[in-house]
Amino acid sequence: MTTFDEIATRLEALAIEVPSWAYGNSGTRFKVFGSPGTPRTVEEKIADAATVHRFTGLAPSVALHIPWDLVDDFARLREYAEGLGVALGTINSNTFQDDDYKLGSLTHADPAVRRKAVQHNLDCIEVMHATGSRDLKIWLADGTNYPGQGDIRARQDWLAEGLAEIYVQLSDDQRLVLEYKFFEPAFYHTDVPDWGTSLVHCLGLGDRAKVCLDTGHHAPGTNIEFIVAQLLRLGRLGSFDFNSRFYADDDLIVGAADPFQLFRILVEVIRGGGFGQGSDVALMLDQCHNVEGKVPGQIRSVLNVQEMTARALLLDTAALEKARVAGDVLLANEIYMDAFYTDVRRDLAAWREERGLPADPMRAYLESGYQAQIEAERVGGAQAGWS
Amino acid sequence: MTTFDEIATRLEALAIEVPSWAYGNSGTRFKVFGSPGTPRTVEEKIADAATVHRFTGLAPSVALHIPWDLVDDFARLREYAEGLGVALGTINSNTFQDDDYKLGSLTHADPAVRRKAVQHNLDCIEVMHATGSRDLKIWLADGTNYPGQGDIRARQDWLAEGLAEIYVQLSDDQRLVLEYKFFEPAFYHTDVPDWGTSLVHCLGLGDRAKVCLDTGHHAPGTNIEFIVAQLLRLGRLGSFDFNSRFYADDDLIVGAADPFQLFRILVEVIRGGGFGQGSDVALMLDQCHNVEGKVPGQIRSVLNVQEMTARALLLDTAALEKARVAGDVLLANEIYMDAFYTDVRRDLAAWREERGLPADPMRAYLESGYQAQIEAERVGGAQAGWS
Amino acid sequence: MTTFDEIATRLEALAIEVPSWAYGNSGTRFKVFGSPGTPRTVEEKIADAATVHRFTGLAPSVALHIPWDLVDDFARLREYAEGLGVALGTINSNTFQDDDYKLGSLTHADPAVRRKAVQHNLDCIEVMHATGSRDLKIWLADGTNYPGQGDIRARQDWLAEGLAEIYVQLSDDQRLVLEYKFFEPAFYHTDVPDWGTSLVHCLGLGDRAKVCLDTGHHAPGTNIEFIVAQLLRLGRLGSFDFNSRFYADDDLIVGAADPFQLFRILVEVIRGGGFGQGSDVALMLDQCHNVEGKVPGQIRSVLNVQEMTARALLLDTAALEKARVAGDVLLANEIYMDAFYTDVRRDLAAWREERGLPADPMRAYLESGYQAQIEAERVGGAQAGWS
Amino acid sequence: MTTFDEIATRLEALAIEVPSWAYGNSGTRFKVFGSPGTPRTVEEKIADAATVHRFTGLAPSVALHIPWDLVDDFARLREYAEGLGVALGTINSNTFQDDDYKLGSLTHADPAVRRKAVQHNLDCIEVMHATGSRDLKIWLADGTNYPGQGDIRARQDWLAEGLAEIYVQLSDDQRLVLEYKFFEPAFYHTDVPDWGTSLVHCLGLGDRAKVCLDTGHHAPGTNIEFIVAQLLRLGRLGSFDFNSRFYADDDLIVGAADPFQLFRILVEVIRGGGFGQGSDVALMLDQCHNVEGKVPGQIRSVLNVQEMTARALLLDTAALEKARVAGDVLLANEIYMDAFYTDVRRDLAAWREERGLPADPMRAYLESGYQAQIEAERVGGAQAGWS
Secondary structure, eight states: OOOHHHHHHHHTTOOEEEEGGGGSBOBOSSOBOOOTTOOSSHHHHHHHHHHHHHHHSOOOEEEEEETTTOOSOHHHHHHHHHHTTOEEEEEEEOOSSSGGGGGOSTTOSSHHHHHHHHHHHHHHHHHHHHHTOOEEEEOOOOEESSTTSSOHHHHHHHHHHHHHHHHTTSOTTOEEEEEOOSSSSOSSEESSOSHHHHHHHHHHHOTTEEEEEETTSSOTTOOHHHHHHHHHHTTOEEEEEEOBOSSSSOOBOTTSSOHHHHHHHHHHHHHTTOSSTTOOOEEEEOOOOSSSOHHHHHHHHHHHHHHHHHHHHHOOHHHHHHHHHTTOHHHHHHHHHHHHHOOOHHHHHHHHHHTTSOSSHHHHHHHHTHHHHHHHHOOSSOOOBOO | OOOHHHHHHHHTTOOEEEEGGGGSBOBOSSOBOOOTTOOSSHHHHHHHHHHHHHHHSOOOEEEEEETTTOOSOHHHHHHHHHHTTOEEEEEEEOOSSSGGGGGOSTTOSSHHHHHHHHHHHHHHHHHHHHHTOOEEEEOOOOEESSTTSSOHHHHHHHHHHHHHHHHTTSOTTOEEEEEOOSSSSOSSEESSOSHHHHHHHHHHHOTTEEEEEETTSSOTTOOHHHHHHHHHHTTOEEEEEEOBOSSSSOOBOTTSSOHHHHHHHHHHHHHTTOSSTTOOOEEEEOOOOSSSOHHHHHHHHHHHHHHHHHHHHTOOHHHHHHHHHTTOHHHHHHHHHHHHHOOOHHHHHHHHHHTTSOSSHHHHHHHHTHHHHHHHHOOSSOOOBOO | OOOHHHHHHHHTTOOEEEEGGGGSBOBOSSOBOOOTTOOSSHHHHHHHHHHHHHHHSOOOEEEEEETTTOOSOHHHHHHHHHHTTOEEEEEEEOOSSSGGGGGOSTTOSSHHHHHHHHHHHHHHHHHHHHHTOOEEEEOOOOEESSTTSSOHHHHHHHHHHHHHHHHTTSOTTOEEEEEOOSSSSOSSEESSOSHHHHHHHHHHHOTTEEEEEETTSSOTTOOHHHHHHHHHHTTOEEEEEEOBOSSSSOOBOTTSSOHHHHHHHHHHHHHTTOSSTTOOOEEEEOOOOSSSOHHHHHHHHHHHHHHHHHHHHTOOHHHHHHHHHTTOHHHHHHHHHHHHHOOOHHHHHHHHHHTTSOSSHHHHHHHHTHHHHHHHHOOSSOOOBOO | OOOHHHHHHHHTTOOEEEEGGGGSBOBOSSOBOOOTTOOSSHHHHHHHHHHHHHHHSOOOEEEEEETTTOOSOHHHHHHHHHHTTOEEEEEEEOOSSSGGGGGOSTTOSSHHHHHHHHHHHHHHHHHHHHHTOOEEEEOOOOEESSTTSSOHHHHHHHHHHHHHHHHTTSOTTOEEEEEOOSSSSOSSEESSOSHHHHHHHHHHHOTTEEEEEETTSSOTTOOHHHHHHHHHHTTOEEEEEEOBOSSSSOOBOTTSSOHHHHHHHHHHHHHTTOSSTTOOOEEEEOOOOSSSOHHHHHHHHHHHHHHHHHHHHHOOHHHHHHHHHTTOHHHHHHHHHHHHHOOOHHHHHHHHHHTTSOSSHHHHHHHHTHHHHHHHHOOSSOOOBOO
């Protein structure tokens, strides 16, 4: 039986990257609800992210989204962030909100649009040099809505060409991370629908091309931990976009919809060397807080990942291996569930206090006055949002 | 074998209601692409709808959405529409775009919000008196995103109470049509997720409460024609919202994703008395033309329904019945598929010409100059859209 | 905060009915793996079921399946069961394993087959008189594989007629419980695919007709706890068939695939009065132990339900209500999750010991020698199985 | 506009491999219905397959399944088949019906079981030498039912090792074709769940390792034609197992559930060079005729593929390309649908007669007396079936 004490040190390795856009308004196609205190600038987003880190010790870096987070002087933004105790992380390119991209970006039938999309990614690499970011994350909204609308096959070739042009511009310590998505905003086909497609392109690019796994981007019933295990085995798991979903890409708080699934994923992450020293897998959040508070929503999210990581670390792998070799299905399952069912919250509270963090980060945040302060200060101006 | 001539007259009964909002811009949470010629006023929407009817003879009425289509003088709007050859149809209430409705409308935990939502529907009934509309259609975005967020059970009771207050205000020739939806914009639970729930509330209200079946509002794999058959059997199928989908509520052109499913649905509509004389089932479209032209998108949609209705009418029901009684699975299926596979397009072209309509409505529209005209005229002002 | 002590007494109300067929061999269409110790007679099945009860105190009754469990003298079988400390429970009729039922039973196009299926259910009612069973459970494999194969609408009418003939033969203290299933073994349509259809038929029959909810019989993504809440609200939830699934009707151990879903279901059961004194909802298992031991598989199953019931009872409903009224989404969710995440296993072990049960029923069973004994004794003869 | 005459010659390239097991009984886990005339020997299965070919001209080869079709002298069986006008085709290995394989075969935790599974495949290669078969098809039932039951990651490594041992024994003109399957008979994880996993293993093996795409082995909503396009692009599409499904792996007649999907798949097959001269993609059926006649079920299946291939060949690719380049979504879709909606049945009847085949193969078969003959002759003995 593994005890909490035995895993306490390993837990310190947990670092979750939070996205700048989580602090802005988001919503559905039906309505985006605004909320008081929503940031109006990149700096305000970073301040919120730093606050999440201050109360939890779990979120030492912030991912940026270009052009949403475009500033004139990224070196200065980096200083600003570091002054607040957080680093600038992954750069996310955006080739889905310009009118030109209506029918595709890197896969558009028009070479001029493809060129524009390549150039945008090259611009993002420039940003990375200034921010010190390691990863360029590419998620494409590319796809079609109607059968026959596009040439599925040709689009793959165009995609490969465009990615190659981008990849070669990366420096040796930078990576390209290619995200896949089952559907939405395209409804008939997407150009990178599954991990297989993402992998195929990464293999064609080189060692520093990796797959990004967004936990909400799969068909119903997909066994995500299998994909985690497979990509780690192949050395191609670049990063996670954590969130949770009941139906589609719901972008709910990670662990909220199916906590046991999160446990299973983290078990395979640990099993496959994707956690702790020596791992270069980035754990990121990608969520939309449509009806809940944004800063507390992010706090809840990183805490959920932490709690489930603790449970996953508690797994008695030696006993489990023994049960598996013996073919004892029920015992193996029981050992597995034992880790999941262990309530780690009290131990984690003590663990935090030992490290100078609030025992209950959520309560501490709510009592800190930060929320009231930003609601009072951030009046006027345009609230940040997805578009 | 049924021939086209034998069904020609029956085809004349086909009338499809088009929604005013189909002519405005729509999109996904990622981006709404604007397009030239998009209406800026209700009148322009109705003009577009009337154009669809002029070229196809299939769309004699327009559904309105309140408050999107709110005008001071609905009697005058009615005259305007009738002057263009179309009637005003179903009134759709909207209780999802006000900030108050963030956590629900008719199912909100706060009685004041519930009251507001009821009142909005009562206001819609006032509009119906002016427009001469028969149906009040209620679709609720109500639901929750997180387990525990709301009291699922209590919300059903509140919903029943609110609907009852609305229902009693209808006049004897008016109906309440309650739509259900599997998910979106709520992601954990929706308060009217399935036809069963909609039916339960209709049964509680009275004979003039009916179910609205949106073909995109079901779980993956749901047999929709079964629901059609069941609701017709119970006398509770009020209306259709036609569209098509591959994954979720994609709102694509009806018949585009799975034409055979549309055929099966229409076969059960006809089988169950939901088509033609004596039927009060309203056939409506509810689609989003995100990447295609809006007026031609609507023309394609009504033509798809017409073509598939013709195929469904061609079904040799006598031969089919014989095969079924004989337990001949393959023959029954062959007879069924024979109707589906019959290419009715040439016959329909002739049928249209006999009735003074263009043989090819799409070509006729594209050559008519209407599109160029609205693109030139409708410059400036705010384009209509979902919000 | 609710404590375990406060719920200890309420937990005593938990009683789970186990199915006789869980102790026989089962499998997939690809292979049924046999296992040593599998019962060869009804009596051996009941002995196994009684063993589950002896070690857990949770399974005081056994459901029978006719004709699999047909005996000449049911009164004697009842005595036998009672002698072992368990009662005979629900009678399950079977109209899917006779060749006549290839194309349907109560919905067959041939009246003679429908008559046969009605008669089989009447015979089951006779059995119920002898066994003292309250519930006749009807699950139909009826449906079609190919579009056009059957008349979906007519089959509903035949179904209604057949059920009516059966229902009237029940005595006043007996109930008809109608199960629904999304798909399998029929692949195009099933005649009772959803709770709505089951409810419609129950409403047509009378007060003692109820819906049986099998947790594995839904479309992907279906919110099952919503259905639970709705059926309890309507007074029509008759019974559960508990199991779990990842994809289809996998019939895995309840709570194994998605423990949080089981929690949510049980919360709504308790919320809606479906648990404890005054409730007539039957909690049953319906699972297939294809690769795991059968008796221990059943022990694990009832323990899973017990553990999750304890968690659901721990929910601080007063605090939750307060958070909901305040519209505090994150707090409501946290209160909800707090109950789920509370590890009740140690408390339950003590609770068991206080009541003369083994603290760890699984270990106690494995050490009891029962398994070795039945493996030694039950040699020769035909092992019981699904067919 | 492409005409039927222009595609007539290309259609001659269509050849569909039928599986021996389609002629035996099959069913669901609930019931296997027997039927008169079912073969009792491999020879009788081949005779039935040859009959399908005789009436359709579409099914020139028969796939075998080992050990179901094990005979002492495969050279003689080959002669027998060739005497009836058909060739022996793909050899399918079976590592799922022995008791040893309960917890896996090539992925079993026990090296002895893995060795046995490898050996079985090596034995199949021996059979291939005698039958002249090109392809060894491996489908694995391997997987687990419960989280924790197996080591997902280690199983991938074992799988890679086993496949490598098999692959090296193939001669230069033989191929290994690895099938993937989303779920069933394993319900928590399968070891080859998706095309990505199959591809990863094929890439590790060599050029003659290819992916087998069974159209029923995907998650709900998966865009199969995309996978077809991708695998053809990579030169790794080895073969199809055609069938159709509404929910899971229903194994219905190809084209029966979603004819438009079959069209889209065949369009991509042709687009990607997977059809006709120069293609080495094997088109096979893999279906279960549970409620319909087996020989006529196969006839219907190959005719469905033929009809849809004709439609796909009719696609006006030049016009389509033009519309795509112009970004005309509706026109591109219309051109695409035009091919699908064209009724080719009359042209195909004439095409058949020109080639000495019956215009209506189904009617010709039913009137031929073959069915009556086999029902009379094949009395006694054990009917062939899945197990």
